[in-house]
Amino acid sequence: MPSLENIGDVVKKSCEEIKETISEKRVEPGDAAEIIKNVVETFFDRLRKSGYSTYLDEYLEKEHEKKSKKCIDLAKESIDSFKESNTNLKNITKTHTIEIESIVESSEEIDIPKFKNRIEAFQSDLLSELQRANELIKSLESEIEELQKQSNIDPLTKLYNRKALEIDAKELLKHSNQRNLNISLLMIDADDFKKVNDTFGHLAGDKVLILLAKLFKLSIREYDRAYRYGGEEFLIIFNRAEKDDAKKVAERIMKTVRENKLIYKGQTIRITLSMGLTSHQKGDTLESMIERADAAVYQAKHEGKDRLVVR
Numbered sequence: 353m354p355s356l357e358n359i360g361d362v363v364k365k366s367c368e369e370i371k372e373t374i375s376e377k378r379v380e381p382g383d384a385a386e387i388i389k390n391v392v393e394t395f396f397d398r399l400r401k402s403g404y405s406t407y408l409d410e411y412l413e414k415e416h417e418k419k420s421k422k423c424i425d426l427a428k429e430s431i432d433s434f435k436e437s438n439t440n441l442k443n444i445t446k447t448h449t450i451e452i453e454s455i456v457e458s459s460e461e462i463d464i465p466k467f468k469n470r471i472e473a474f475q476s477d478l479l480s481e482l483q484r485a486n487e488l489i490k491s492l493e494s495e496i497e498e499l500q501k502q503s504n505i506d507p508l509t510k511l512y513n514r515k516a517l518e519i520d521a522k523e524l525l526k527h528s529n530q531r532n533l534n535i536s537l538l539m540i541d542a543d544d545f546k547k548v549n550d551t552f553g554h555l556a557g558d559k560v561l562i563l564l565a566k567l568f569k570l571s572i573r574e575y576d577r578a579y580r581y582g583g584e585e586f587l588i589i590f591n592r593a594e595k596d597d598a599k600k601v602a603e604r605i606m607k608t609v610r611e612n613k614l615i616y617k618g619q620t621i622r623i624t625l626s627m628g629l630t631s632h633q634k635g636d637t638l639e640s641m642i643e644r645a646d647a648a649v650y651q652a653k654h655e656g657k658d659r660l661v662v663r
Contacts, residue, residue, distance in 0.1 A: 509565035536598035
């Protein structure tokens with residue numbers, strides 16, 4: 353475990369490397385975005401190489417969760433505020449209506465038509481404000497729904513995360529146990545991923561994970577779901593799919609990944625997958641299905657990697 357006293361040296365070396373990189377080339381006005389991107393990548397890469405990978409990953413994950421929760425809390429607070437305003441405006445309108453009718457009925461000295469017109473205009477403005485508030489509430493509710501979706505997404509790969517997996521699996525297994533629906537679960541582990549990080553750096557490893565995620569999404573149906581389970585482990589749930597059909601998709605994914613390559617800083621990175629496939633059995637839980645699939649992945653690794661084991 354690295355000493356936290358060395359973090360100053362890591363920052364200093366990162367700054368020196370960044371300064372050297374920028375001074376080597378002519379900087380154009382439109383290069384700002386690319387320079388900022390390179391600065392961030394250089395700093396993160398230096399941190400990971402120095403042994404701060406765990407701390408960095410924990411920080412990024414916590415920041416993502418914190419921002420998602422804060423956004424949702426703020427949006428909910430805004431909706432509560434607008435709903436309260438909505439109720440208040442309705443009460444004001446009702447109260448004024450009663451008072452206006454009372455004044456009109458009891459008075460003979462004021463210009464009744466003119467007075468009523470003004471009051472009707474006032475009510476019209478209030479109702480317009482109510483309509484605007486209602487529209488804003490609907491808009492905020494939509495934003496909350498989107499924020500909640502984002503809180504279920506892995507920030508790096510844009511696949512669903514473990515939180516989403518638990519939510520989805522609970523619902524799917526409930527229906528599967530009640531109606532005997534076919535569900536298959538595929539666990540995927542990127543072979544020798546640590547070697548990729550050690551050889552090319554963690555940024556290259558991140559790009560491999562992003563590439564894998566894209567290939568997974570392109571290979572499955574719209575009602576199947578791919579999740580980042582953790583690190584270089586992924587999981588796909590095939591909804592209403594026979595084991596043989598899920599097996600064909602898994603083999604296609606394995607072949608696609610094997611035939612693809614990532615070019616990183618002029619170097620070629622190739623990756624293979626070890627997979628474990630299992631199908632729902634009566635009384636299964638998410639944990640029991642993952643346990644079988646994980647054992648299948650272990651077997652695939654033991655037998656030489658780059659293969660699929662079905663259980």
